[in-house]
Amino acid sequence: MADHRIRELDLTGKIRMRLVPVAREVRALHEQRGNPSHEHSGSRQNGRGGTTVAARQWRIQKGEDGRRHLVETLRFSSREIQDLLRTNVTDAGWTWRGVLHKP
Template sequence: MGLFDRLTGTSGPRAGAAPLSAAAVRTVLLAINGPGVPYAVREGTPGERADLVAEWHVRGLDLRLRTRMRLVPARREVRAVDEQWDGVTREYGRGPTTTVSRQWTYERGPDGRRRRVETLRVDPREMRNPLRAAVIGAGWTWRGVLFRL
């Protein structure tokens, strides 16, 4: 694994891990959906040019995170690109990000003093890490890309 692979977040399965079929990997990724996760994994549309898409809409910050994934059965890898839209500043970003967005309010503490309380926290790794772990656990490689899937 080279420097570029490190920067894009590429990681592979353990040696000797039995790879699952592409349909099984798709099922494992779609099974991540649930009531306890703040994002949704769904089938990609032809316009998105992806097999699967994980999206997280953060209403309080007007922020949208999206990971588009393409399954490549011949190489047993999932190619993934992370995208981020910030509605307030109209910024678009692509590639793995480690920026954590937070929102605070001020409240009175039990001692009567004002203190800052975190009301919202968004870490893109909370979405990307379970997806990557599911792919690696299925015996496939998670390959982060910057441009084309």
């Protein structure tokens, strides 16, 4: 299992992986809980399966020219975590299979 938590965005996620040695494959289920959008802060969103959550956080900062600019303070994509795990599995000669239900 791979867990991730982004407190600034009230977001948690898990990638559950089940090894199937006979078939040399990993069956993976991605679960996401939280609120990636501050616009809808009253509602929590849950997802399971092939979902991707991407979020960015910005702030306004005064630049050297005296003008205000948007500066990115946080960037998150659940796809980056899943891609890293998938690459490690396939580089080891195994197959990665995403599933939509608990393995």
